[in-house]
Each structure stands twice: as C-alpha cells, then as structure tokens.
Amino acid sequence: MKAGGNADGSRPLGPAAALFTSYFLLAVLGLQWGTVRGAASPVFPAAGVALAGLLLGGLRLWPAVFAGTMAAFLLEAPPLPLWVKAALASGNTLAALGGAWALRRARLRPALTRLADVLVVCAAALGSSAIAATAGTFALAGAFDQGFRQALVTWLNWWVGDVTGVIVMTPLVLSWARGEPVGRDRGRWLHLALCTAAAWALARLSFGPESSRIVRPWLIFPALTWAALTWGVRGATAAMLPVAVVAIQATTEGHGPFGTPAGLQFALLQEFIGATTVTTLVLAVVADERRNSEALRRNEERLRRASRAGRIGLWEFNIDSGAAAWTPEAWALFEGCCPGSGRVDYARWLETIHPEDRAAVVRTVDQAIEQARSRLSEAHYKDEYRVLHADGTVLWVASTGAFERAGNELVMLGVVRDITERKHAEEALRENEARLRLALRAGQTGVWDWDVVTGRVVWSDEVCGIFGIPPGTFEGTLEAFERRIYPDDRMRVRAEAQTAIKGRTSYAIEFRVVRPDGQIRWVTDFGTVERDEAGQPRSMIGMVTDITEKRAAADAIRESEERFRNIADNSPVMIWVTGPDACCAYLNKVWSDFTGQAQAAGLGFGWLDTLHPEDAERSASVFRAATARREPFRLDYRLRRHDGQYRWCIDAAVPRFSPSGEFLGYVGSVIDITDRKQAEEERARLLEVEQAARSEAERANRLKDEFLSTVSHELRTPLTAILGWSHLLRRRSSCEDEDLRKGLAVIDRNARAQAQLIEDLLDMGRITSGKLRLDVQPLDLHDVVGAAVSSIAPSAEAKAIQLEKISSPAVGVTRGDPSRLQQVVWNLLSNSIKFTPEGGSVQVKVSRAGNHVEITVSDTGEGIEPEFLPYVFERFRQADASTTRRHGGLGLGLAIVKHLVELHGGTVRATSAGVGKGTTFTVELPLGVAHAPAEGGTDGREVDARASVDDICELSDLSGISVLFVDDALDTRDMVRTFVEERKARVRLAGSGEEALRLIELERPDVLVSDIGMRGMDGYELIRRVRALPRERGGDVPAVALTAYAGNEDRTRALLAGFQTHLAKPIQPTELLMAIGVLAARGERKGRPQAVDGGPRLP
Template identity: 35%
Template sequence: MSNDQRPTNFKIYQSGRELAPEELAMQYATTHGVEILDSEIEVVRDDNIRINLSQYAAPLFDEDGKVRGCVSIFLDITQRNQAEKKLQAARDQLQTVLEAVPGIVFWVSSDLCYLGVNKHLADSFNLPPEAFVGQDIGFLASGNGFREFVQKFFAGDESEALYELKSIKADRSYLIVAQKYDQNRAAFLIGIDITEQKRVENELRQKTEELAKINRVKDEFVAVLSHELRTPMHNLHGWAQLLLTESEMDEALKIEGLETIERNARLQVRLIDDLLDLARMQKGEMNLEIGLVDLASVIRSAADTIRLSAETKGIEIQLHLDAAVSNVLGDAIRLQQVVWNLLSNAIKFSSKNESVEVRLEEVESQAQITVIDRGRGIEAEFIPFVFERFSQRDASTTRSAGGLGLGLAIALTIVELHNGNITAASAGFGKGSTFTVRLPIVTMTGQLSNDEIVPGEAVHGNKKIAQLQNLCILVVDDDADARMLMQTVLQSTGADVLVAASVKEALALLEQRSPALVISDINMPDEDGFTLIRQVRSRTIKKGGQIPAIALTAFAGAKNEQRILKAGFQLFITKPIEPMELVDKIIEVLKT
C-alpha cells in the first residue's frame, strides 16, 4: 500500500473502552503534570488492524515549574500480547484435558512443593486446586511413602518412574507415572486409579489360596481315605485267607479271626456311610424322620453299639443319665449317630484303660448331652476348625488315630437340622476334651398314646425270630454269595427260603409257589429289581400281585429311595445288611 493510501484514522482503547482525547496519556500528563508508567492501549485503525502499545508519558516543566509540554515513548507489544494469548489458550486447553483425566494429575518442584493439581485431586480433599500451590507435597497426607518416592526420584538420574500410591483419605489406589521436565527442576505426575484392579487382584489371590487349600485338603483326604479303606480290607482279606487255608487252626484263633473280620467289616460300612452322609450334606438331602425321641434310650443304644471297641482298649463308658429329661422332637437314628460319633471320637483319642463319660441333663430348658474324655485333648488353635469336613489335627502317615475327619462335621449338620447346637472344649493337649450337644425339648400340650410315641413294640430278639417260623420268603439276587448269605440268615430264623438268580427264575417260582414275601436286589443284569416288581404288580391278587416286597440296594440316596417305593416295594434295605435289621424290616412289612 502506498503512503497516500495508508489509513490515517484510528481509535484508541484501554481495557476495551474507547478513550477520549483528554484521557490519553500525553494529554493527561500535560494537564495534570504527572508521570504515566506502562499504560497499555490498543490502537484500532480504519482497516481494523490492531496494534498493542505500552506507553510512557512524562510532563516537561519550565523554570517556573509550569508544564510546558510532554515526552512520550511508545513500545509495540502486539506480538508479545499475541504470544501471551496463545500461551493462555494452550494453558486453558491443557487444563481442560487435565480435568477430563479420570485419575489425579499434579506437577511438583524439585524442592517438593506443589506447582499445581487437577480438580479431581483437589476434590478428593475437598479443597480448591489453588490451595495446593506452594504447599509441601506431604501437607495433607504422610506415612504412605509418597514424599520419599518424589525426593528419591529428583535425586536420581532417571527421567521417568512408577510408584503405587495408596490414598488413605480417599481409600483409593493409584499407579503414579512421573516425568521430569524443565531441566529436572520439576516433574509432572499422573495417577491412574487402580483401586478396582487391586480389589480384583486381592480376590483372585484369595481364591487362589482357597483353591490351593482345597486341593491340599483333597489330597490329604484321598491319602487318608486310601489308608482307611485299605487297612480293613487288608485285615479282612488276610484273615479270610487264613481261615480258608489253615484247616487245623486253633478254635480260639478262629474266633479271634472271625471277630476281626466282623469288626473290620463294620469299620468299612461306617466309612462308606460317612461318605454317603457327606454327599447328602453337600446336596442338602440329609432328611430326618421326625418323631418323639427318648435321649436316654438313644445314648444307651449308641453306647451298646460301640462298647466292644471301647473294651478292646480297656476303656469304660460311664453313663450318667437323668431320666427326668423330657423327650425331644427329632430323628432317633440320626441322633444316635451323633452320640456314636462323639463316643467313637472320645475312644479313639483316649489312652488304654481310661474312661469316657456321657451325661444327659436338662440345662436352661434344653436337653444337654455331654461327652467327656481324658485323652489327647485339642489345641486351642485347632478348636475353631474341629467341626470342619476332613478336619484332622494330624493327617500325616505317623498319625496315631484313624478316620476320615467327617464324623464331627456330620454330627454338627445333624444337630443343626434339629435346631440344636454342638460345641467343643479342651484345656489343651493331653488334658482331654468335652463335647456338648444342646437340643430343644418338647413341651407337650396334650397326652399322646404309646402307639403315637413309639412306632412298633420293643420285642426281644428271640420273639422276633420266632415270628418268621415256617414263613415262605423268595430271595432274588444275581450274586451267588449274597443269595447264600440271605438264605443262611433267613433259614436260621426258621423261614422257608426260595432263591432265584434272575427275574426269569423268580417269576417261574411264583408260578409254582405263593411266598409270603419277596426280597429282591435292585441292580441285576438283563432285568433288574424294578422289572421284577412291575411284573409282580401286574399280576392278579390270586397270583400274588399284592405280595409284600423289600428291595435290597447298594445305592443309598433320597432320589433312589423314592424311586424304589414308587415302583411298588414296601420298603428298602441298604447293603450291607444286619441280620436283626433284616428280621425287623420283614416283621414291619408283614404287619402293614
């Protein structure tokens, strides 16, 4: 643009307001005789070009002190202002980014003071961001090692560093990424919130530890189970071989061998029953047959069952039973199992020629059973775990007591199903232990007859056996040894026994004879016990269609039991059978 085209008109502004001529620095200094320092103005030309000036004006005085004129200096600061605006825009943009960062952001000086923080960090302390500037980085929290980390970072040669920060105030965890700048005189730090990640890591670590514990317990249990099953099998097999091969064995030794076989067979049954009870517990299928229960009778029965085991160690079982204790509502068989388990435990951990005491009394309107032994006792640290499944103080190969560690866990489950509680106490190792069971007693509002209280009469064993004299019973089982056992047991009661190895043979015998009862195994090849009972029930009454039937099964469980009864059997017996239990079941079926 040529000189004659250069615009000559312009306006002067200060802080966005147009200045009047008398407000201009030169005019004001001349009029008032004062010096004007660093007065910033903006000159806007007609062509809209803007020029930023910093103005200095000073009045000139004559010899008489009167203002004669003015000296003014103008400095073009347009580029400086533009740079400052760009810098401020960049700062604003950076601040916007920092506020959007989900973690904490701050920058600190090498003398460990805050230069600035983002709003997220400030809000976690309920303070404005400017409250942090100039403060020592430990002014709000100390003891978490952060200040020491920053100090060490500035003292070192690394330009970057990582640190895991635990914020006590906000209860959060952050992964701090630090970066030096300004020739190592400051550092920029970003904290990424890893609280949720740490929570998941802790949960995974706990789960891993739990799984490791479960695997360890499982391995120990399998090892113990193998030992507990193999030991009685070894005894059974060994004595059976001796009795078969040693024809001239001393009679007393034969009896001892038979007693050993019988004792170890019972032990096998107990181990299997415990495993089945464990399965029921895990599935929530441990059902109770509820009725009024005389606890004194339950305790005596349990003591009688285990007395032989006690006597082999010279242990005396002492019963102190208060006959005045009221009945409880529950399952007599299961409650007897509880007492048996507690007694078994007491005998197992007692030394030879000791005594075990069982008390029954009423305490605080509850029936209380206490089993006391003077044996090995329980260490205080093991007491909280004594009722856990597979829980044993010593699972090593040198342990002195056998068992799977299930008895007390089963006892706890049974007692809790009766709305009772069971506790363990011991003064320590070598000082014996005390197990206490409490059960709610029944408050009777009316009078019950004996028939309602006790299902069936308590008949002496000989009288029961006499009831089977000349009774025709058909036994069906594909296993020859099982048929022989059943035949021997029933014939010893005077019964007339028919045996069949298959469903086909059984149906053929039913065409020839009319037995009073059928006892059939469930699991047989080709045609099973269910097939047999369907065939029997399809017959007319004259041809034995309504004949009473008992099922034999090795598969215990609520579902299997329900299927057996639904198929048409009156009841079932779980193998292995007890001779007197078989007699009881036969009498029970024939009375219905």
C-alpha cells in the first residue's frame, strides 16, 4: 500500500496574483506595439516585471509568468496556433527564471546601490532576453513558412525589445521595492514629482508630431539628469518611465523623431531608450555612491574625533590566529602615541600591561574565551588594569568586549577607554573618607593654669582626658605639655605662646596632640596673660577644647564639597544647583563640556541662553511654578550642544531643605534623551507597520476563507445534480442493460470521490487555519466503525477485496465526535482499498488496551518503503509522485486522519514490513475524550432526522405533502422535483427568492427546501423574510437549507437564520426525503430553529 502526505505547501496567492496581473497587463500593452504577428514588440515591459517579480518573490512564482503570457497571447494573438503560444510563454518564463537565477548567483543588491548592480542587471537583460528571443523565433519559424527566412530579423527585434523592457522596468521595480524608506518629507516627494513631470513634458515636446528627428529627443536629458542626481536610482527609474511610454507610443503611431523611416523607426527607438536608460542609471548610481562615500567619510571622521576627545578606542582580537587590530586612538593608550599600523599581536599587547596586573589580565581573557567557546551568546569580556608606557607613565584603562564568529574563526570585538582620572578620583576619595573618619571622634574641654615665673602647669581632669592620660598623672611642666604636642605643631605653639607673653593679651591657637596610645586629637587653646604691677607676665590662664569633632565636621564639609564636585564633574549627566532665589549657583563640568558654555556664564539665569528659543519660556515657567510650590519637577526641552545641534534632554529636579525645613533651592540633573526619543519614534513606526501587516494578514485569511467557501459551493452544486440523477437512473435502469448499470455506477462512484476530494480540501483549509473543531458526545465506537465499513463496502466489492470487521465487546462507550471518527476510519479503509490489489483483504479491528481504545486497519496491499514511513502523514506527500503513478488522489487523507486523531487526544502510526507486504495503521484514542464542542454548535436545538423515522412516516410515500424547492440551478431543480414527485409529493419550483416568497403566500407549502448561495436574494435573506411573515401567511413553514456551503459555521448560520435543517451538497435523495418526511410529519411550524441533523458525512 502507498499513502500520501504533505508537499512543500501552497504557493503564496497574493504575490502570484500581483505578478500575474502586472505581467498580463504589460504583456498586452507590449503586444499591441508588436511588429511580428503580435508576438514581438519594440519594447516588452512585461519581461522586466517578470524578472523583478521572480527575483523578489522567489523562483516558485514562475507559473504566474507563464499564465500571464498565455493569457496575453490568447487575448492579443488569436491567429497563432496554441502550441506556438505555449512555446512563446515557455520561452518568456525560462528567460525570467534564468535572469532571476543569474542575478541571485551574482549576489545582486535589489536596491541597486552599486554600479556593479546596474551592470549585472544589464548583463542579465542581455542573457535572459536571448532565451525568450530564441524560443520565440523558432516557434514562429515553425508555424509560418516565411518565418525561417526572417529568423535573424525576428530574433534581433525580439531580443532588443526584451532587453529594453528589462532595463527600463526591472530597476524601477527593484529600487522602489527594496530601497531605503523615503519617509514622508513632502518637499522631497514634490521634488520627485517635478522631476517626473518635467521628463514627461519634455518627452511630449520631443516626440510630438512636429518634433525634429535628431535634436529634440536629447532635450529630455536635463530632466533625467536632475532626477538621477537628486533622487538616485529611484528618481532615474521614475523619470525614465513616462519618457519611455511617450517615446514608444509616438513612434508606434508614426510621428516623432523616430516615426520615419518605417524600416528603422523601432531600431532608433530601442537605441534611444536603451542608451538613455543605462546612462541615467549609471549616473544615478555614481551619484549615490559618491553621496554615500562622503557620508561614510564624515561619520568616520566624527567617530575618530569623538574617540580622541573621550580617549576611547576600538580593537579586534582573532582568538584562533592571535592577530589583533587596534584603532590609533586605542593603541595610543598602550604606547603613548599613535603608531603607523594598528595591527599588533596578542604577545606585544601583553608587554604593555603593568607587570603586577598582567597575570590577572591573562586569566580574565582566558576565562572569557573559554566561556565563548561553550556559550557564545552569553560570553563577554570586561576588565580594568594598568598599562605601563616606555617613559614610566602608568595609565588605568577599562576594556570590554563581545564575541562573534567570522566564518570558522572566533573573534572578539571591543572598546578600551582611559579611566586614569576616575581611578585617581576614587583614590583621593578613599583618602578623604579615611581622614573624615578620624576627625569625627568626640572630645572635651578643660582649664589650665601656667605659672610663668616658676614654670609650673596645672591641668584640670578634663584637660587630662583630652590628652589621653589618667587624671592627676600630668607632670605639671611646660616640657611635659610640649612633649604631647604633635611634633610638627610644637614650634608653632611655642611661638604663639611667646608672642602672647611678650605683647598680646590673649592666646589662641589650634593644634594637634598625641595621646599615649598614639592617638592624635585636635584642640583649640585659648589663654589670657596676667601681669603684675610692673607689667611683667605672671601667669597665663586658659581653656583647651577638644575640637576633633568640630574639626572633623569642618573637614567633612570641605571633603564633601570636594567629593560632590568630583562626582558631579565626572558624572555622565549634567548636574545643577540653585539657591532659594531660583538663581543657578552651580553647574558641573559635564554641562560646560556638553553645551560649550563656560560654567560662570551659565550661573544665575545664563543657562536659559542654551535652550531652544521655542522651549525657553515654557521651561522657565515650569521652573518658576515648581519653585513657588517647592515641588519636584520634570520637563523636556531642546538644549544646544557645543556643535550647535539641538538635542532633546530631560531635566529632573528635587527641592533641598535644611534640617529646620528652610527651602534651600533645587538640585537637578539633565540627560540627553535624543537617541531614546528617536528609538521611541522608531518603535511607534514599527508598531504601526506591524499592525498594518497584521490587518493585511487577517484580510488575506478572510479572503482565503471566502475562496474556500466559494470553491465548495461551485463544486458541490453540479455534483448534487450528478449524484441525484445517477441515483434515479440506477434505480430505474433495467437489470438486463449491464453496460448502462455499470456506467451509472461508475458515474456515481467518481462523483462521490470528487465530493470527498472537495471535503478533504476544505478540511485541510480548516486545519491550516485552526478552525477545525470537534462536536464531542458519548458514542459507541462499534457503531462508528460499522457505519464506515458499510459506506466503504461497495468500493471493496468493486475490487473483489475481502473486507472484515473484528470488534471487542469490552470497548464500551467513549466520548468523541462520531462524524469525525467515522471519517478517520473511512479514510484509512479507503486508503487500504486503493492500494490493495484485486482479491486482497482489508481488516479493521476495534479493541481495548489499558486506558485507551485501539482501531487497527491492516491490508495485504502494496506496503510502504521504510524511507517513506516518516512522511506518510504529511500533506500532499505520496510515495509515488510521478506523472505515471498508478493511484490518484491529493495526498490529504492521512494528513486529515492524523489531525483529527490528535484533536481527540490520540495518536496514529503506520507500520509496514516493506513493499508488497501490506500496511497496518493503528489509532489509539484515550477513554473519555472531552474536548471543546464544535465551533458554531447549535446548543442542542437540532432534531435528529434519522431518529424514529419509521415511527413517523414511510419514506416511500409522501402523499399529501406539498414541497416548495428554491434553487437558481435549473439542473438541481429538475433533479429534486423528479425524485420527490416519485414519492407522491406535490412539488413547486422557484428559481429565485422573490418567486419563492410569492409562492409561499399563495400555496402555503408543508416544507420549504431552499439553496443558500443564489443570485440576488440568497437563502439567508429568504428565510429571514419568511420568518417575518405572520403564521397565517406561511411564516412558520418548516425549512431545509440544501446548500454547497458545508462548514460548521455555515450550518450554524443557517439554523440561526431560521432553517430547521442544514443539508450539505451533494446530497443523497434519501437524506432529503427523510428530512422532508420528518419535518412534515412533526408539523414543525413555530418559526424557531428546531434543526434536523443532516445525516452522516459522505465518504
């Protein structure tokens, strides 16, 4: 047995349709310009669109090119034989394929930003056009006797026309489809419009009936040059398009500079268009390259200046080869100067690192490399170390790097920057903090008395405590006092004391003392000299105060101010401070560096001068209002940078208060947020693009659903008539006419196969869109399998295949969708019967295994090759996919089986011993499956037409029942009338909804059977109008929807609209008769949707 699966997916309909439409329209236009029996053209623009379309959308779009060519030739060249048209279409398709393939191999940039890209397109135009011209010439030569004699002329005309079409249209499509976004600059778009309009006007002037043959066409070049120089390739292609159109139209009409002589008019036209287009494109590309080169040079120069200013450089290290490359700014940090070459190996770099840091640096690098080799995406390198210059200078640098793969080699890219000033600031900060901690110790105040005459010194106990000695242990001498003074302060203290004794009346000094434990304390010493009657110093009495805490506080304030300035000046943001009067009192160095304004100039309200004029007043108002309320504030404004460029910044500030609550002013910071604003704008743009793309995808999905619904309707409607009439004819045919009976059976069987193909395609559409749901209910798998076996039995009998069913009574009742499970079993049985030769056997077995149920379908058929088994359940995949395969089908059945089984929470597998040894499919379903109900369920409002039919009516006799059948398809109306009247029912026919409404009110039928998809008033509108009628006028007539719209959502919509039954085309006559009998017998005339089940799904 052989089975099918999935191919490579359906081609995108949108791009294919766009390519077909554009190619067809341009091909028709080109053929209208034709010179050789409608098959050649002086310029064939469709060739350029085909080449660009396959290059952008992929080579798989080639059927759109072939179909567009055939459609154009069928419309514009009817005298040509069909095989000639097919050959011409094949040649054009091969030309587009060859050109697109060649451009991809040449790595063309579709935006055509390089001169090489334009030249490659021209080369592809020459080569691909030769393919089409050769195919067309041979085809025409074979079709017409005179073709061979004019082969060379035909080939040249064809080739040059296609070449011209490619070089005009392909750059136009590629540059506008793949170029950089233009934006919404109205001035720039107006500029392009003026260029294009000027080119068109000059072309009209040059190719008018009164134009000169030689001079005036070249008047167009200024406009084309203008467009090429200002808009680049896009401008050149846009301006060239109207020129080419005007030139071709004028020449084909016989006027303009190339209108005569007749023998040379198209050659001159092609030469003009080709030369003009290529020249304009080359000029545009050269102009673009020069602009891009200049922009790149400016950016590189700005980067170099920024790197030098910030003492930052870039480096690259090849881990595998050991080679390293440095920008001059980077290597200058290691050598102290910029070397001529930036390529220095790893060993030379290590020599520049300070010897004390070298080992640690090597370890850090090795760890980063090891991490990169194991987890490249997470690896990073970061380190800070010292470098030693040849002159002994030591610098601190910070180096960071990331890893990437360059082919098979591991490369680390990074940046290095000078952090010496930061390190020095950190060191100074640490020293200041240490001194601050020493100055914060507490002290006391004491009194002393120095007898100048005897030299005796008396200290109070508090003084002893200040000096760190036990009370009463002081020696009482001046020498003992001076010994405890800090050595560096002794001479100063002694000098101050002598000065006070000799002349001054007071003594005051601050100095340090050294405690016995080595502790140094700061003291303030005040004293007053007492003198005798003669004025001689007698004593000095004073007070010493431990001012260590005060001194420390003063030092702390000084250190804090210095630290704040250091931090502020080295902060990455601008910092400012204002006083209570709102005047700026401080601006850090970053402000000055950013704005170029001197710090002194920005104080007060001078900082407002750096704001954008449009933002200054608003910012000042916000600042004044916040100051009045003493509240934090935050505002955005544009700040002029030192280079004159205005940058968006965010300014955030908080008020300062003293411990007593007094308002002291504000402290704030300013951050450049220009890049963030641009990122936010870009994010908003991308969100808008994403939303548009999502809307387009949703629209495409809706169109696909509508297309599938239309396909269902258009294919099921004729099948209804085919199956109905074949059913009637088989029942009426005599047993003696074997050929007729056999023919009708073949018709019926193939029509049902067609119906199953339609159902498979629709199911696969629902599967791929995620809209396939289950109608879960309790069920008996024996009944499900039995129904599938009964429906497939005729197919098995036709091939003399023994069909056997084995059921285990222990299976019991489970839950699932009976219709879908029957479809699973039917698909597996159908697959086995298809691939089992005549006289073989197929067995289906239902059994219980643990906590699940197994359904096994085995056969003695062709088997499956082991290589194909993994793909057996894929869509569109078949073991034999050749055109000579023995078995038909789309390869969807097993894919649908797999999806339906998985929706039930089960699994399906296939096994085969090999080719010719049969195949076994095993479906495992869990007991008690309970998934969500089917999408569009009817909430139990549907009445089963199969239940209790025998108790209600006899299907062989519908006597006395009047039926109104509405359908715009005459064949269906005749078929339904025939088999319903056979059951003795009265049948009235209506071809439209309007006619049906009239007949309902006139004849009050017992049952209404209506199609849904009808011209004018459809079935939904009809039933709504019927239900709007009062009961006495037929508003409660039971209604059956007989329609080719067969999805669950269609069924739900029909029931909600007012139908009692939804039957999907193609319908078996017995199903419709059953529904009519049930509704008529039950007298369902309430106008509410009491639905009748449409019966089992057709296999």
